Amino acid sequence: LEQVTEALLKVFRETFSNLPNLHALHHLPEIARNFGMLVNTSVSLKEAVHGLYKRTVLHTNKKDLSMDLSKRDNTLQTLRYLLDGGLDTRYDEINNFFTNFANDTILHKLLDD
Structure with a gap:
């Protein structure tokens, strides 16, 4: 080959x-x-x-790349989940925040990458 x-x-x-x-x-x-x-x-x-x-x-600061990349991926996955309507019924106050937050067009552009 x-x-x-x-x-x-x-x-x-x-x-x-x-x-x-x-x-x-x-x-x-x-x-x-x-x-x-x-x-x-x-x-x-x-x-x-x-x-x-x-x-x-x-x-990144290139000190702990595995941790930095894992945190970034986890944060983006969480934001995508919340923006897609996934909410945790244990946290009503946070749910209300993310319901409004989901309409932010700038955030949508960031997460579409």
Whole structure:
């Protein structure tokens, strides 16, 4: 697989060098070893998340990246849940706040990334 990739890059360097699917080929043997087949396999989501994390790392202090990225993901998931109407009946005061908060168009743009 690596030889094929290298050969393609030698012949079509400018055309193939930045293609995500060519990069994805490198992940397929590992996926086959882990799951036994390549049916319904896609690495594009993983690559998209990786790119998102790379952009996010620039805005951290780089001390504890795992914790920073986990907190960010948890916060965004919680906000998305609340904005989608998910409320906790134990906290009426907070529910009222998020009911109004859900109409904030700037927040929606932030969470659509």
